Amino acid sequence: MSKGADLREAVEELHLYLSDRIAPLMFAYSMELLLQQPAALIAAEVRTWANQQAAAMPDVSVADLLFHAVRKVAGMGQFELVSNESLGARVKEMGQAVLPFCPPEDREVLRQNLEKLATAPPSAASLSGVETLRREASAPPAAKPGEARGLSGKVATGLRKLGLFLDRLQSKGGSSAAPPEQRTEVASQFMTTAAVQSKNQEELDAHLAPLRQLGIDTSMDKVVGTLAQSLPGWGALPTAPGAAPAAAGLEIKAMRQIVSLAEDPAEAGKRFRELVHVAIEQFNTGHLGRAVSMFELAEQLAADRKVESAFVNVLREHGNEYLDGERLAKYAERTDLRTSLRKVMSFFIALRPAGLLTELNGEPRRERRHQLLALLEAHGDSARENAHDLLAASVEPGANPDPFFQMNLVYLLRVIPRPAGLSVEDEVNLVMRTSGKDSPPPLIKQVIAYLAATRHDKCERALITYLRVFENMLMQPETAAYSREDLETLLDRTSVALARYATPRAWRALVDHGLKTDARLGTPMARLVEAGRQDLSESKDLVARLIAAVRTEQPRAILGFVKRNDDRLGWLMQALSGTPLPEVRDALQEIVDKNPGQKIAESAKAAMATLGASAKPPDAPGLAGDLDLFGLPGLLQTLAQSSLTGVLTLMNADRRAEATVIIQDGKFRESRYGNLRGVDAVYQLFERPFPGTFAFVSRPNVEDLAGGAPAEDVVGLLLEGVRRHDEFKR
Incomplete structure (x- = not known):
């Protein structure tokens, strides 16, 4: 570039610097060039700038603008970006040169302020904004300073931050540069x-x-990668009912701007690809929350047509190949992470429900089928709807379905909750149409499992019908569709389903089967053991039949020999062990009294000790896991939605407790973090998150821990916490 071109560029940058549109470091080279020019040249450009600003800001005097300009030039010495020796002399000359451009009524005041400026240069922190001249008390007050033309206060403030960030990145006076972690964080803020x-x-x-200039790579992929490192780990946020979605964080806004500012479609596509690959990298390294935020941004950019569809489609079709399959499977197994995982999977065509079901159909590897089913289960309602439609198509006339694929479709209908309003009866009819005499046992097992999990009169009757069909096949093996081994397995599954159905009719069918003595049925009494997990007190006629069978099976002497049926008697005692009725206890005590010292007596004592215990529902398990993976907002939302009561403990990387949060019926009651308590402690957790783990322990009552604090809505609390986190990073 010629010297004249350099000088023109320096003059342009002078105008930008005086308007706070570029940082001091960005103006340093041009400042050195201008200092080599006559003071009159700089003064003339200052006058041009001041006149332009005065036209845009009539409330600001020309004298104030001239003083601001000289003061900004003098301030370059505070940044140690140019020689202070040459700058001081030039500032004095420049002050004399701008005086003639000042209106006569303000000229003396400007001269006095310029003299003070020469002896006391401004600090770096005071250089933003147009400072008014210091006038005598009798002088009329200066007008309120405005912003530079075309810049809002918010934008000007943001741009001035660049210089401050650079100060933190540079090494000063020969001292060492900032640590790598600090440089990365400051660089991220600068880039943002x-x-x-x-x-x-x-x-x-x-x-x-x-x-x-500081040796930091500013290629777009590196910039996006650096910004990703500063993203909070909680990903998508819940939205309070009726409220607008939470605003995107600054880093996400910066990434969006980077893609949007591309000057041609190819460059936009390249940056979009880099964005998606960084999101994949975050996913693969265990930062699911960050990946979710970035994939949501990718979806928004695609929807807003910031990137041509051809570039987007290539990534949708093939980008999933770069995802870590093991981590994908691991996340799919975590029910608490499925909402976040859906947002990642939905970006890729192959990982959407239709794509996963297409791969599942005919997949020969058992392990891969299990992975695909877990991913489909993570999709929830959309996967269930797709599975329902495919199952319906498979039973249409002329269809040639794969029964094992049908089995997987029935599995999905069972494990994914049915949406409200969907006809249970119609779905049960559909599932029953998939099974016939020629259906393989695995499909029949899955249908039985579906019927057991679905509460409907048709399901109960279907299970009873299956029980009788399998009995008949065992008794007529020559016409049976299945082997004896398969039939016994199917009878076992059906018996378990009937016991857990927990209705008098289902239990009666099970007891009828269990008390049959036809040798061709094998050992049906063994299937009564499952009844011991239920309290049969409401069906006293069935209890009476079981007690009668117990007495029949007790050891008795025949022709001097004791006939023992310990196995059958043991099964019957187990069948009654969940029913805490007095007559059951009496029957068991009778066995103890009549068989002292015998093994069967010890079994009866054990059954008595656990009467009714097996019928009690298990305690709800607590929650525990990785804090970074789960995310504090997601964790609090889960506790709120589940209406849990207990104590949430947050631990650092050394597993030392750092903070506690008290939850009652899904509402926030109290928190402690260091010296902070209440909502302030929670907000501090958002503003200064730390890596570690968490554990939630349920308690029946937390009033003694809450200290009388009123209950607060968790969603509102966490949204405010996230807002403060974002504000803290500004």
Whole structure:
């Protein structure tokens, strides 16, 4: 570039610097060039700038603008970016040169302020904004300063941050540079501000240029990667009923701007690809929350047509190949992570329900089928709807379905909750149409499991019908569709389903089967053991039949020999062990009394000790896991939605307790973090999150821990916490 071109560029940057549109470091080279020119030249450009600003801001005097300009030039010495010796002399000359451009009524005041400026240069922190001249008390007050033309206060403030960030990145006075972690964080803040405030690619390049001088790679993939490191780990946030979605964080806004500012479609596509690959990298390294935020941004960019569909489609079709399969499977197994996982999977065509079901159909590997089913289960309602439609198509006339694929479809209908309003009866009819005499046992087992999990009169009657069909096949093996081994397994599954159905009719069918003595049925009494997991007190006629069978099976002497049926008697005692009725206890005590010292007596004592215990529902398990993986907002939302009561403990990487949160019926009651308590402690957890683990322990009552604090809505609390986190990073 010629010297004249350099000088023209320096003059342009002078105008930008005086308007707070570029940072001091970005102006340093041009400042050195201008200092080599006559003071009159700089003064003339200052007058031009001041006149332009005065036209845009009539409330600000020309004298104030001239003083601001000289003061900004003098301030370059505070940044140690140019020689203080040459700068001091030039500032004095420049002050004399601008005086003639000042209106006569303010000229003396300007001269006095310029003299003070020469002896006391401004601090770096005071250089933002147009400072009014210091006038005598009798002088009329200066007008309120305004902003530089075309810049809002928010934008100007953001741009001024760039210089402050650079100060933190540089090594001063020979001292060592900031630690790598600090440099990365500050660089991320710098990049965020630069991207958010840039209006075009040229401005973005200019704002990022100082980082390159510090040896920091500012290629777009590196910038996006650096921004990703500063994303909070909680991903998508819940929305309070009727409220607008939470605003995106600054880093996400910066990433969006980076893609949007691309000057041509190919460059936009390249940056979009880099964004998606960084999101995949975050996913593969265990930062699910960050990945979710970035994939949501990718979806928004695609929906807003910021990137041509051809570039988006390539990534949707093949990008999933770069995802870590093991981590994908691991996340799918975690029910608490499925909402977040759905947002990642939905970006890729192959990982959407239709794509997963297509791969599942005919997949020969058992392990892979299990992985696909877990991913489909994570999709929830959409996967269930797809599975229902495919199952319905498979039973249409002329269809040639794979029964094992049908089995997997029935499995999905069973494990994914049925949406409200969907006809249970119609779905049961559909599932029953998949099974016939020629259906393989695995499909029949899955249908039985579906019927057991679905509460409907048709399901109960279907299970009883299956029980009788399998009995008949065992008794007529020559016409049976299945082997004896398969039939006994199917009878076992059906008996378990009937016991757990917990209705008098289902129990009666099970007891009828269990008390049959036809040798061709094998050992049906063994299937009564499952009844011991239920309290049969409401069906006293069935209890009476079982007690009668117990007495029949007790050891008795025949022709001097004791006939023992310990196995059968043991099964019957187990069948009654969940029913805490007096007559059951009496029957068991009778066995103890009549068989002292015998093994069967010890079994009866054990059954008595656990009467009714097996029928009690198990305690709800507590929650525990990785804090970074789960995310504090997601964790609090889960506790709220489940209406749990107990104590949430957050532990650091050394597994030492750092904070506690008290939850009652899904509402926030109290929290402690260091010296902070209440909502302030929770907000601090959001503002300064730490890696570690968590454990939630249920308690029946937490009043003694809450200290009388009123209950508060958790969703509102966490949304405010996230807002403060974002504000803290500004």
